[in-house]
Amino acid sequence: MLNHYARVTHDVGATADFYGRILGMEIASTIMDDHIPSTGDPYPYFHIFFRMGDGSTMAFFECTELPLPSAPSHPAYDVFDHIALEVKDSDELARWKEWLVSQGVEVLGPVDHKGIIESIYFRDPNGYRLELTTPIDPAWNHHGKQAQEDLTLWLQARQQAQVRGENVSEAMVALIHRVKQQRYKTEI
Numbered sequence: 566m567l568n569h570y571a572r573v574t575h576d577v578g579a580t581a582d583f584y585g586r587i588l589g590m591e592i593a594s595t596i597m598d599d600h601i602p603s604t605g606d607p608y609p610y611f612h613i614f615f616r617m618g619d620g621s622t623m624a625f626f627e628c629t630e631l632p633l634p635s636a637p638s639h640p641a642y643d644v645f646d647h648i649a650l651e652v653k654d655s656d657e658l659a660r661w662k663e664w665l666v667s668q669g670v671e672v673l674g675p676v677d678h679k680g681i682i683e684s685i686y687f688r689d690p691n692g693y694r695l696e697l698t699t700p701i702d703p704a705w706n707h708h709g710k711q712a713q714e715d716l717t718l719w720l721q722a723r724q725q726a727q728v729r730g731e732n733v734s735e736a737m738v739a740l741i742h743r744v745k746q747q748r749y750k751t752e753i
Contacts, residue, residue, distance in 0.1 A: 577627040590615035647694035
């Protein structure tokens with residue numbers, strides 16, 4: 566079970582409003598200290614935890630005088646880095662989208678991920694990307710054999726491209742197209 570997932574916030578008040586009022590999470594705990602216990606670094610901070618439905622938490626640190634982070638080195642980081650929270654079904658997902666939009670939150674989706682999950686995407690006040698998702702395939706996270714085969718295909722294709730001096734991205738796109746054609750009967 567996830568105990569907590571922690572990120573930095575530069576405005577704990579806006580973060581508390583978003584996760585409490587908009588996402589409906591309860592403030593579960595807080596810690597204030599003038600140093601980081603695990604490292605001894607002298608960073609005064611306020612640590613806040615928000616409880617999710619399964620008892621796990623999302624947490625944030627507000628640290629005084631912490632500069633804003635620099636832009637990522639590639640725009641894909643801004644898309645890939647996110648946390649996904651599960652909702653009951655597609656109807657609940659639609660209600661969440663309607664609620665978020667009514668609160669002035671820009672929402673993308675719903676997006677169907679190859680019949681596995683359906684998701685909507687939005688950002689919190691810190692700019693962190695969030696996903697609300699619901700399984701379409703009840704066994705969506707029980708495809709370990711296929712996942713291991715896919716991992717092997719990916720690693721082998723990457724290594725072969727590197728050994729041959731080929732463009733790795735192009736080789737991976739070719740692999741993805743082959744898999745889509747075989748698995749989903751998709752024309753590329």
